[in-house]
Amino acid sequence: MVSDAESAPVFAKPVTLREVAVSAGVSVATASKALNGQGRMTAETRERIRETARLLGFRPNSLAQSLLRRRSFTVGLLTNDTYGRFSLPLMAGVSDALVDNGVSVFLCNVEDDTRLGQLHVEAMLDKRVDGIIATGKRIDRHLPVDLANLRVPVVYAFTQPDAGAVGFVSDDADGARLAVEHFCRLGRRRIAHVSGPASFAVVNTRAGAYRAVLQENNLPAIEPLLGAWSEAWGHEAVAKLFGGRGERPDAVFCGNDQIARGVIDALRERGIRVPDEVGVIGFDNWEIVAEATRPPLTSVDMNLASLGREAGLALLSLVDGQPAAPGIRKLPCRLVVRQSCGSPPE
Structure with a gap:
C-alpha cells in the first residue's frame, strides 16, 4: 500500500x-x-x-523585482461588457502591447453595478497595479465607477473618458464611409441604411457619414431605419424596405452584423438574391456571425485589437512618467470584404 x-x-x-x-x-x-x-x-x-x-x-523573483523597481508589472482592465464582444479582442491587443514589457493584465467585469465597480477598483489598488484601462460596451457612456483622481494612471478604450483623460475609440464615421463608398464602387445606386437605436452616438455618427457619401456621389438618400441591435429588427426592416410598390434598394448598409444577418435571411425568404440583386454590408466584423452568414458577410472591422494595443502602449508611457495630451484618439476602421456585397459591374 x-x-x-x-x-x-x-x-x-x-x-x-x-x-x-x-x-x-x-x-x-x-x-x-x-x-x-x-x-x-x-x-x-x-x-x-x-x-x-x-x-x-x-x-x-518577480516579487523582489517589483519591490526594487516599485512596480507590480500588472495592469487592471475594467469593463461592463458582460459578453466580452468588445472587451476580449481589445484585451488581446492590450496584452500584446504589454507582454514584451513583462506586464500582465487581469480583467474585472463591473457589469452596471457601481458598488461592484468600486470593489474591483479598490482590489486593484490593493494589489498595487501600475495602471488601469477602462473599456465598455459603448463609446458614449461612462463606466459605473469613478476613476478620476486615482493614484495610478488610467486610459480609456471604447468607452467615454473622464475629463482630462486619454481615450481611444474607433472612427465610426470612417467605418461607415468605407462601407457606403464600397457600394458606390460596386455600382450600387439605391443604398439603404438600417441601424440601432438613435440613443447611441455611433448610430447618428454612422448615419451622418452615410448621408454625406450619398450626397457626394449624387445618389438619393433613403431615410435610415432605426431600431434594435438584433436579427429580428433586420428582418422587420426588410418588410419596410421591400414591402411597398416603390423603387427597391439594391444595397443595405447595416449598423451591426446581427441586423445584417436578419436582413439577408429576410431577403432570402422573399426570393431576393444576395448579392446578385441586393448587396449587404454589416458593421463590427463579429467573425462568428459574419463568416457563418450565407453568403458570408462583408463587414466593417473596428480594429479593436489595434485599439487595445494603442491603449496599452499609452498606459505604459504614463506609468513610465511620460506626459500624454488628454483627449480622444480616433483609430481607423477597415472593411473586410466577403461575398455578401457582390462584385463590380463589368
Whole structure:
C-alpha cells in the first residue's frame, strides 16, 4: 500500500541566481546585472549569462523585482461588457502591447453595478497595479465607477473618458464611409441604411457619414431605419424596405452584423438574391456571425485589437512618467470584404 507521502508529487526546487552565476563562471552580482540589463560587461559575457539562465530554467523573483523597481508589472482592465464582444479582442491587443514589457493584465467585469465597480477598483489598488484601462460596451457612456483622481494612471478604450483623460475609440464615421463608398464602387445606386437605436452616438455618427457619401456621389438618400441591435429588427426592416410598390434598394448598409444577418435571411425568404440583386454590408466584423452568414458577410472591422494595443502602449508611457495630451484618439476602421456585397459591374 502506497502512503499519501509517497504518492504526493515531488516538485523541483527553483534554480537560484547563485547556481546561474556558478555555472556561468561569474559572481552573483555580475549575473544579476546581466539579467537585469545593467552593469558594464562585454556583450559576449552578458549573452553567456542569459543563455546559461535559460538552459537552467532560471526564473527571476518577480516579487523582489517589483519591490526594487516599485512596480507590480500588472495592469487592471475594467469593463461592463458582460459578453466580452468588445472587451476580449481589445484585451488581446492590450496584452500584446504589454507582454514584451513583462506586464500582465487581469480583467474585472463591473457589469452596471457601481458598488461592484468600486470593489474591483479598490482590489486593484490593493494589489498595487501600475495602471488601469477602462473599456465598455459603448463609446458614449461612462463606466459605473469613478476613476478620476486615482493614484495610478488610467486610459480609456471604447468607452467615454473622464475629463482630462486619454481615450481611444474607433472612427465610426470612417467605418461607415468605407462601407457606403464600397457600394458606390460596386455600382450600387439605391443604398439603404438600417441601424440601432438613435440613443447611441455611433448610430447618428454612422448615419451622418452615410448621408454625406450619398450626397457626394449624387445618389438619393433613403431615410435610415432605426431600431434594435438584433436579427429580428433586420428582418422587420426588410418588410419596410421591400414591402411597398416603390423603387427597391439594391444595397443595405447595416449598423451591426446581427441586423445584417436578419436582413439577408429576410431577403432570402422573399426570393431576393444576395448579392446578385441586393448587396449587404454589416458593421463590427463579429467573425462568428459574419463568416457563418450565407453568403458570408462583408463587414466593417473596428480594429479593436489595434485599439487595445494603442491603449496599452499609452498606459505604459504614463506609468513610465511620460506626459500624454488628454483627449480622444480616433483609430481607423477597415472593411473586410466577403461575398455578401457582390462584385463590380463589368
